[in-house]
Amino acid sequence: MARAEPCIVGIGQTEYAFRGQLAHRGALSLALEAVKNAAADAGLPIDAIDGFASFSDDPLDGGVLAFELGLPELRYSAMAWGGGGANAMGALVLAADAVRSGSANYVVVFRAIIMDETKRFGKSLSGPAFSGKRTTSDPFSMVQFSMPFGLLSPAQTYALSARRHMALYGTTTEHFGHVAVAMRRHAARNPIALRRTPITLDDHAASPFIADPIRRLDCCQENDGACAYLVTTAERARDLRRPTVRVLNAVMGGMPRWPSDPASQNMRTADFATGGQAPLARRLFGEAGVKPDDVDVALLFDNFTPQIVMSLEDLGFCKPGEGGPFIVDQGISWDRGKLPINTHGGLHSEAYVHMNHVLEGIRQIRGTSTAQVANCEIALVAGTPGRSPTSLALLAR
C-alpha cells in the first residue's frame, strides 16, 4: 500500500470487574478514565486528542467525551455499525482513515461496558413482561423467528454453528476444552485477568451444559470495564515515547447473505458452520502482503470456545474442518503453540470488554505481554465472528 501507515501509540484501560461491580461508576466515567490513561501512556497531552471512534451502537459518542474532557477542538467522531464486538476493528478502520486523510491527528478508539446498562443476553428477557408478548414492536425484527422457539441467548445461537461443525467434520467438545484450558493457562500469568485458577480438560468435561454442545467453561464472561487506544500517523508517532505499533491493515465487512442479526440463522447453508470471516481474511492478508504463516500471535474473539476452531479455518491458518486438530496438534499456547492465541486469557478468562484483546495485540507487538511470544512481529486481531459486519486487523512492529 502506498498509503501512509497509521500507528497505535498509547493504550489505556480501567480495572476490569465482574458484571455489576462497576455499575455505580457508569460507562462515561470508565471511558474517560481509559482515554486519559491512553494519552498518559503515549505521553500525549489530552488537549491534543481531536477524534474518537467506537463501534456496536456505543451509547457514548465523541461529542460527549470531548465536552467532558474540555477538548479545544473535536475534528472527528464516528462509530462503526455492527453487533457486539464484531466491528471492534471497524473502529480502527475509521481511526486509521481519519489520521491518514488528515481529518484528525490523534483519534482515540474506545469502548466502555457496564453490562447492566445495555440490553444484554438473558437478563433483559426476564421479568413479568416476558410471557406471551410480541417479540418487538418492530415488524422487521429478526428475533420473531427465533425467540418464540426458545432461542434466546448468544450461547444458544453459537451452539448451533458448533453442533453442525461437529457433525460435518468430527470436531469434538474436547477440542473446545483445549481452548478453554489454554485461555485459562494464559490468564494465570496475567495479573489483570479475572479468572486465573487453572483448569483441566476434566474440569471442562464436567462443566454443565449451557446449550449443548456449549458448556459453562466454553463461555466468555460478562464484565464491566473500559479500554482505549490512541491512533495517529507514523510521522507524529515519532515524537511520542512508546514503541510504535503499526497498523498493517484493518478491514471491516461481511460475508454475502450473512444476516446482520443472525438470530434467524439464515446465512447460506454452505456457510453455516463458519464464522463468516473468510472473505474478509483474504482481503486482510492480500492487501497487506502478509500470509497467515507470517502471524506470530492471534487475538481472536472467543465469546464461545468453538469460535476459535472456526476462526482458525476462516482466517486461513488451516483448512475447513481442521480447526480442532490444529488446536491439539499444532498448539495455541503462548510458549509451545505454533500459533499462540489470546495470550492474555481471552474474553474467556481475562475479561469481556469487546476490545481488551486489541490491547493485548498491542502489548505483544510492544513486547510487554505477561505471556510474551518470542520475536513477536505481527499480531492478528479479530472482531466477533458470526455477525455482519465483522472486522480484522494486522498489527506490526
Place this chain on the structure above:
Amino acid sequence: MAFFPIPFHLPSLEGPAAPYWAATREGRLVVQRCADCQAWRHPPGPVCWRCRSANAAFEPVSGKGEILSYTIVHQELVPELAGVGPYNVIVVSLAEAPDVHIVSNLVGTPNAEIAVGLPVEVVFEVVDAEVALPRFRRVEVSS
C-alpha cells in the same frame, strides 16, 4: 400439547412477515419468493436479494426438510423456563429451498435422538386466536 408451558414472545403480526404468520395460523407453511427471478428469501423482506425486484409472493412449501443443526438448551435463562428444560432448538433446512432455514423445535422425539441430517416435517401448534407456531416432527424414512 404446547412445547413450552407458558407461551414465549410471539411474532409480529404486522410488516413484511404478516403473510407468513397468517399462513401458519391456517396450518400452512409459506416462504416468500421473488415473483420475477423466483429466488426464495427468509425472513421476509421488501426486495429480492438476487434481482432486487420488489415483486414477491408467499408460496406454499411442503414443510419437509432436514435438521441443519440443533442445540439442547439446559440453562434456565428466564423464570418462565424453570423446570422446563432441557429443551431442543432445531434449525430446519427446507426441501424446496435449502438456504431457507426455520428455527423451531422438534416434537415427539427424545432429545438424545436428535441428529444433524434428520428428516423432519412441519406441524403447527396453535397458541391463540392469532398465532400458530410451526414446529417439526421426525419423518420415518422407509427403507
